[in-house]
Amino acid sequence: MPASVRADLEHIFRAAYPKVVGVAARVLGSRDEAEDVAQETFLAFGRTNVPAGEAIGWLCVAAAHTALNHLRSGRRRAVREEAAGGAGDAVAPDVADAVVTREEHRRVRAALSRLPRKQAVALVLRHSGLSYAEVAAALDLSPGSVGTTVRRAESALREELNRGQSSE
């Protein structure tokens, strides 16, 4: 391992990798792409001296940003993919997922990429299981405003989904 890589990387990786993949997967809707983003995030993290106690927050925020950036840059690609018959590696089917169709997934991701960045990141972090205190610390928000930020984001996404349904 190169000397420039932090010594505690493997320990932190093993503890945090599933969570970091989960954050990216919620943004991207694809586990394979999410693993790419998580790898990219840990590569960057390995060269930082972020204190171990702040690692999980740093990693989740960085993964969310990186995934949102991919979402943004992937919008044009998505149009092509759709024309070619839809995304190949979509979300695993699930009984609860039946209420949210693939088209709705696409709309959710489009809406995510349009949200103010802080709202989108807070939403994804919260839905990835971070506590209000952890989201607040990771985003430099006051704990009291996490709920407001998440609520606004959810409301915006719901409107996006409803708009899609009413236009169908």
Add this chain to the structure above:
Amino acid sequence: MASHPSEGLLRRLLDEPDGVADVDRDHVGACPECRSRMDAASADALLVASALRCDADVDVDAGWQRLRGALTEPAPKVATRKKFTLRSPVIAVVGVMALLGGASAAAAGDWFQIFRAEKIAPVTVDQADLVRLPDLSAFGTLTVVEKPNLRRVEDAREAREVTGLPSPLVDDLPQGVTGAPQFTVGDRIRGVFRFDAEKARQATGQALPAPPAGMENSEFSLTAGPGMAAVWPEARGVPALIVGRVAAPKGFSTGIPFETARDYLLSLPGLPAGVADQLRSFTKEPTTLPLIVKSGTETSFTTDVNGLPATVLATRDGTLAAVVWVDKGYVTGVGGSLSTDEVLEVARALRWKK
């Protein structure tokens, strides 16, 4: 009865009831209006949870092996299912910041910037080469005699006052970039390099070609800055947009001509031959500032910004782009989590307030 709790508080009540004060919890229990608002919040939360649900059952061991390979591979030429490249866009932004925020890289050991920059040309380096690029400190002593003291200032006015540079005005922010910029400034940095043949021999582990006469008694002074950067921030991730300007790096020699010293440094073992060849070609234009372009993940091309030659850098996955150009002794850059079209649009429409 207490006033109605905010939407944010109702939302937290769904997830972490213990994080909400008793008085608010009691209120919601007794207030039909708040119960109804909370039901709406709950429905939205469930819908979004369902929409964001994903299969994230990962193989941690396989993930670690992959990361370890990426960290130790000298040059990952064969990409494994590379929809995205593996190098971090964060690193690229840090690189742009280093250039914009006082060119501290010049003192840290990036001796390509020894000459005054009037033009920018990209140098392509494999990831492996980049890792092996010798730090100047391995070839002598490098002392920072003036520190850049990078710091946040209140606003554009203070940034102008501190640096004496005009501050950028962006009239039309790219889509997704919002709010007011934060300003970071840096003072002029100055580093002095003195070559040490014995140290260089130890660093490279082999006999060195004889240095030119006077090499060991010469001092090379490197300066850059002052500089300022306007950053449209994201919490702790990639900045959405950076616009920065810094007085171009300059080099001075107290002894033998700078070109002689540079050619000697270029000839030392430890510098990959391909890079040395490329650098040597730049020496024909002593006013060119080479930018290191990591060939595995970044692309570059040249264009112009309002008639001035400019270098555009972008990560191959399109998540980050930057454009850099030199005008009247100042290096100016625009970068961020944007497309190359967007950074060029911002660059070409920039206005400067004195």
